[in-house]
Amino acid sequence: MSGRHPSGGHPSGGHRVAVTGMGVKCPAGNSVEEAYARLLTARSTARRVPHLVEQDLPVHFACLVPPFDLDAYLTRREARQIDRTTQLLLCAAADAVAPAGLPADRPLDRVGVQIGTGIGGLPSMEAVTLSHGARPRDLPVHTVPRTMANSPACRLAMRYGFQGACTTYSSACASGTTALGEAARKIRYGELDVAVAGGVDSAVTTVVMGAFARMRAMSTRNGEPALASRPFDADRDGFVMAEGAAVLVLERMDAALARGAVIHGEIAGYAETCDAFHIVAPHEDGEPAGRCMRLAVADAGIGPADIGHVNAHGTSTLRNDRAEARAIDRCFGGQSPPVTAVKGVTGHLIGGSGALEAALALLCAARGVVPPVANLTGSPEADLVDLVGGTARTVAPAHVLSNSFGFGGQNACLVLAPAP
Incomplete structure (x- = not known):
């Protein structure tokens, strides 16, 4: 998909930021096109996970990345040295970087890596603790690099020799969106020419699943997992855990145009705020999240009426969906554009969600x-927002607002402009 933008400058000053590569490894598919096609079917990817059943956890299901040829991306030695989180990120990055066709002579100190993760190395720490907790002298030699939260980003930088800023962001479920937004800022204001940015998490593990279940944050529809993730639906009862990674290649718009790159779109606006209210619950009136949306729209140099649709965070939890609906209503002054929510199909990738949803x-x-929002049969929020249910809706190509909200009251929003 290609397009040509006038290069110009960003409305708030600095460079415009083009998206020239996208790669994903997610429950809906192992490419962006596969995931897009599954999204249009509104069919959930949730399924029973044997090890969750064997551990007798309250929740027996999750959304997992479908099998793919790991050998096509990593040597056996590389795969042994890193954990699944880093594996997924490197594979998604390879699918983004290669098609972007970055010039071989580009200064490597002007290319950065910006990655978000909500869980980080916790699954690896859990695994090594369960297997070697009673024998700490026998811990595997790769324990520290496998459990470091910044390992995915650093491994990615090492693989390609990128020597610009290499940063890991952890803002809970907003991590992937934060990474993309901060990467765009670094390009906009001249710190980087190119950024390989995105998010990743792989947390379908005994302790993580047990901990979220203990909070009663996840759906417990063990008998019907495909119906469990139902953003904004009246019968929602919690989110569905998922794993996955998504990576976008961002670069200066003028440079992308000059080299004739395929341009998928633009990161036009970004903002972040904090509820400063509760460690796991959103601010009920949605004001801080709504302010984040308004700031992102303003950062893009447009108005709310220019937004063609909203990609909601839409976790399928009672309080979060309700607060987000109120926030959208506040942002758009009661004139909601069409609203969708990807997690009905993909489940919740935690730190990977925002990047996947941006792509x-x-x-x-x-x-x-x-x-359409998967499993949407009726919603108490329907009087506040224009939820798309049943079948996909056709609209004119336009800017999209993509929301991510995380524990701790972390709000991050992107405004994305499509290529013509």
């Missing part, structure tokens, strides 16, 4: 399609 939102915006 999918760009495709949807450019093609003028708003996917």
